[in-house]
Amino acid sequence: MTQPREHAVVIGGSLMGLLAARILADHFTRVTLIERDRFTEAVASRPGLGQARHLHVLWSRGLEIAEQLFPGLEDELRVAGVPEVRVPADMLWLTSAGWRRRFESTRLLTFSRDLLDWTVRARLAKTGSLRLLAGHEVTGLLAGAEAVTGVEVRERGTTGPGEPITADLVVDATGRASKTPAWLERLGYPAVRQTLINPLLGYASRTYAIPAGFDPGWKALYLQADPPHGTRTGALFPQEGGRWIVSLFGVGEDYPPTGDDGFLEFAKSLRSPLLYEAIRDAEPLTPGVSYRRTGNLRRHYERMRAWPKRFLVAGDALCAFNPLYGQGMTVAAKSALTLDACLRADGDLDGLARRFHRKVIKNATGPWLVATGEDLRYGTTEGATAGVRTRVLNRYVDRVQHLANVDPRVCDRFIDVLALTAQPQSLFLPEVLWRAATTRTRPPAGPDDLIP
Numbered sequence: 001m002t003q004p005r006e007h008a009v010v011i012g013g014s015l016m017g018l019l020a021a022r023i024l025a026d027h028f029t030r031v032t033l034i035e036r037d038r039f040t041e042a043v044a045s046r047p048g049l050g051q052a053r054h055l056h057v058l059w060s061r062g063l064e065i066a067e068q069l070f071p072g073l074e075d076e077l078r079v080a081g082v083p084e085v086r087v088p089a090d091m092l093w094l095t096s097a098g099w100r101r102r103f104e105s106t107r108l109l110t111f112s113r114d115l116l117d118w119t120v121r122a123r124l125a126k127t128g129s130l131r132l133l134a135g136h137e138v139t140g141l142l143a144g145a146e147a148v149t150g151v152e153v154r155e156r157g158t159t160g161p162g163e164p165i166t167a168d169l170v171v172d173a174t175g176r177a178s179k180t181p182a183w184l185e186r187l188g189y190p191a192v193r194q195t196l197i198n199p200l201l202g203y204a205s206r207t208y209a210i211p212a213g214f215d216p217g218w219k220a221l222y223l224q225a226d227p228p229h230g231t232r233t234g235a236l237f238p239q240e241g242g243r244w245i246v247s248l249f250g251v252g253e254d255y256p257p258t259g260d261d262g263f264l265e266f267a268k269s270l271r272s273p274l275l276y277e278a279i280r281d282a283e284p285l286t287p288g289v290s291y292r293r294t295g296n297l298r299r300h301y302e303r304m305r306a307w308p309k310r311f312l313v314a315g316d317a318l319c320a321f322n323p324l325y326g327q328g329m330t331v332a333a334k335s336a337l338t339l340d341a342c343l344r345a346d347g348d349l350d351g352l353a354r355r356f357h358r359k360v361i362k363n364a365t366g367p368w369l370v371a372t373g374e375d376l377r378y379g380t381t382e383g384a385t386a387g388v389r390t391r392v393l394n395r396y397v398d399r400v401q402h403l404a405n406v407d408p409r410v411c412d413r414f415i416d417v418l419a420l421t422a423q424p425q426s427l428f429l430p431e432v433l434w435r436a437a438t439t440r441t442r443p444p445a446g447p448d449d450l451i452p
């Protein structure tokens with residue numbers, strides 16, 4: 001049955017909300033995007049996007065989709081000074097299995113997250129049918145007997161009952177802290193089941209000015225922990241504005257400190273001194289900041305028997321990953337395309353949520369396995385333990401890691417999985433299995449082998 005597609009509302013103006021609004025603008029006469037924060041004219045951080053002060057990697061599939069939805073976006077980012085890092089060709093990468101040879105496998109545009117969102121938002125704002133309602137918070141859902149009919153909105157900083165905004169479709173893109181479980185209970189729906197697999201991972205990050213004339217033969221560093229005993233990872237990437245973003249990560253409550261000395265000490269304790277040596281005398285541009293809400297979280301909306309029509313949940317609000325593997329934005333981008341496909345396939349808005357949630361969760365299975373599989377290497381991870389299957393798989397992944405360090409084809413296959421252009425099962429293709437069984441090449445002994 002075809003229903004009116006007059007007005008759609010998206011709650012949350014971060015990447016998922018922005019991309020969803022872009023898709024809905026193709027299908028609805030009007031779209032309203034409601035964001036709690038106020039936006040600034042220039043690129044700036046905002047409270048609702050606290051994670052933007054930490055390293056954000058957008059893998060190739062995510063960038064491709066963003067470019068497809070906003071043609072020319074990549075050029076705009078380059079014009080804004082965003083560097084390109086070829087991975088691992090421009091990067092010294094210490095994996096859990098040793099140093100990786102510097103093959104030409106993929107490339108990343110290493111923008112700050114604030115710049116990415118600002119650029120996408122500026123492009124979206126040019127859409128004639130879009131109304132951007134910033135500085136407004138959604139406080140609840142409006143609903144009839146079986147369907148959501150709109151939202152209740154209050155200007156930030158005011159009190160009292162919210163104003164109603166009616167809509168033919170409402171999308172929740174409010175991230176991990178989404179209030180949908182509470183909103184649904186208020187409407188009389190049963191409690192939402194959720195899964196949380198929490199590696200108790202903490203981030204600490206700060207930016208530094210890249211020292212003048214710095215040219216050590218690499219552009220980025222990624223020094224990974226070696227589980228199950230090694231808990232500490234560090235990353236350094238260039239960003240626009242001639243700066244580095246440095247993020248330190250500790251699993252199992254081994255949280256990196258944010259103070260000057262503690263930050264440097266943690267950097268010094270990584271498996272290679274390279275990152276510490278790079279930042280030791282560099283000029284910090286920002287103070288250290290931390291982030292700890294990083295567990296893998298799934299809300300099982302796709303399994304709920306009763307669900308209000310014309311309401312769907314997307315992005316981190318539906319399924320969020322340990323961000324260390326850099327998957328959330330690419331999953332959000334893929335979900336935007338799924339929304340488009342669902343809307344094109346069928347005029348029935350009433351059944352849209354079921355179709356959408358099921359497809360998104362199916363697409364999220366690979367990244368979920370990658371993130372939780374790695375996290376379950378640590379006995380300190382809460383919410384699940386590694387069963388025999390996970391342990392056997394992780395042994396095989398260890399072997400693939402070794403191979404990826406020395407074999408460009410396996411490195412490509414491995415990065416395809418991380419970049420969400422291939423499913424984890426692709427690591428079991430005959431080509432990889434054969435190489436895993438026969439290759440005996442040793443990995444590079446140390447970074448000196450990797451710097452020309």
Ligand SMILES: Cc1cc2nc3c(=O)[nH]c(=O)nc-3n(C[C@H](O)[C@H](O)[C@H](O)COP(=O)(O)OP(=O)(O)OC[C@H]3O[C@@H](n4cnc5c(N)ncnc54)[C@H](O)[C@@H]3O)c2cc1C
Pocket residue numbers: 011012013014015016017034035036037047048049051054055056057058059136137138139173174175176203291293294314315316317323324325326327328329330332
């Ligand atoms: C520390 C950290 C590092 C990360 N690194 C990476 C990375 O390297 N690569 C990657 O792909 N992903 C990364 N992620 C994940 C990525 O940030 C998210 O997947 C991405 O932002 C998509 O999330 P979202 O849009 O669904 O929600 P969010 O980004 O959480 O945004 C939710 C938005 O909703 C707004 N909002 C909330 N409540 C309301 C309300 N009631 N009314 C109106 N507005 C509301 C908030 O202000 C916010 O703007 C990282 C996450 C964290 C925490």
